[in-house]
Amino acid sequence: MQASVEQQNLILQVQYLDDEIMQANTKLKSLPEVEQLAHIEKRITAATEELATVNAEADAIALELRRGEVDVETVTDRIKKDEIRLNAGTASPKELEQTQHEIETLKKRQIALEEIELEIMMRSEAVQERLKVLNTDLSSLEVLKSEINGRMTTATTEINLIILAKQKSKADLIPSIEKPLMDLYLKISGSSNGVGAASLVGNKCNGCHLAINAVEMDRIKGLAADELLRCEECRRILVRI
Numbered sequence: 001m002q003a004s005v006e007q008q009n010l011i012l013q014v015q016y017l018d019d020e021i022m023q024a025n026t027k028l029k030s031l032p033e034v035e036q037l038a039h040i041e042k043r044i045t046a047a048t049e050e051l052a053t054v055n056a057e058a059d060a061i062a063l064e065l066r067r068g069e070v071d072v073e074t075v076t077d078r079i080k081k082d083e084i085r086l087n088a089g090t091a092s093p094k095e096l097e098q099t100q101h102e103i104e105t106l107k108k109r110q111i112a113l114e115e116i117e118l119e120i121m122m123r124s125e126a127v128q129e130r131l132k133v134l135n136t137d138l139s140s141l142e143v144l145k146s147e148i149n150g151r152m153t154t155a156t157t158e159i160n161l162i163i164l165a166k167q168k169s170k171a172d173l174i175p176s177i178e179k180p181l182m183d184l185y186l187k188i189s190g191s192s193n194g195v196g197a198a199s200l201v202g203n204k205c206n207g208c209h210l211a212i213n214a215v216e217m218d219r220i221k222g223l224a225a226d227e228l229l230r231c232e233e234c235r236r237i238l239v240r241i
């Protein structure tokens with residue numbers, strides 16, 4: 001194919017713009033904030049799951065505590081009733097002895113139940129403390145997530161503006177490029193990782209970075225400037241610069 005030196009330079013400029021667009025897109029995908037956000041999300045999920053577990057535990061302890069309180073109340077009530085009966089002085093000596101014995105047993109039971117209640121209260125305090133820590137952690141994580149999101153939006157906006165500017169420059173160039181040359185560029189670019197044209201620097205193709213052999217270099221040197229070159233290795237358009 002024939003193409004003027006100007007046309008060859010234009011296609012190389014399109015390639016440079018495509019290179020910059022590809023680099024910007026890679027940068028978008030590899031922003032450190034993407035990984036940071038994924039990490040924070042994982043921590044938020046784990047903390048939320050733990051919070052649900054601890055909340056369920058707190059509910060169970062609260063129920064246990066209410067039952068414990070009722071048990072203590074029941075025994076305390078019975079002791080009071082027994083004491084009233086004892087003080088009324090209407091019971092027979094045998095009944096008095098039985099009631100006194102019952103009060104002693106109930107008091108032992110009361111002490112045991114109060115110890116159980118105390119132990120439940122201690123567990124309740126520990127679980128409430130854990131809930132407080134988890135809620136604080138979650139709030140900090142949410143703040144961090146929002147900060148990272150903000151940074152990512154700023155970075156993404158900047159990169160997208162660069163991409164838009166490069167796409168505009170490319171669109172401005174394309175009408176000046178002859179259609180067969182542009183079509184060839186697009187065809188090669190589509191099958192060669194977005195690189196359709198490369199410069200020839202010394203004896204090296206900047207597309208595949210391979211050296212061109214001496215015989216081919218001699219042949220190239222003998223060709224007219226408007227003869228469109230193709231790299232023998234990667235088949236990309238080769239532009240002498």
Ligand SMILES: [Zn+2]
Nearest residue numbers: 205208231234
């Ligand atoms: Zn090559």
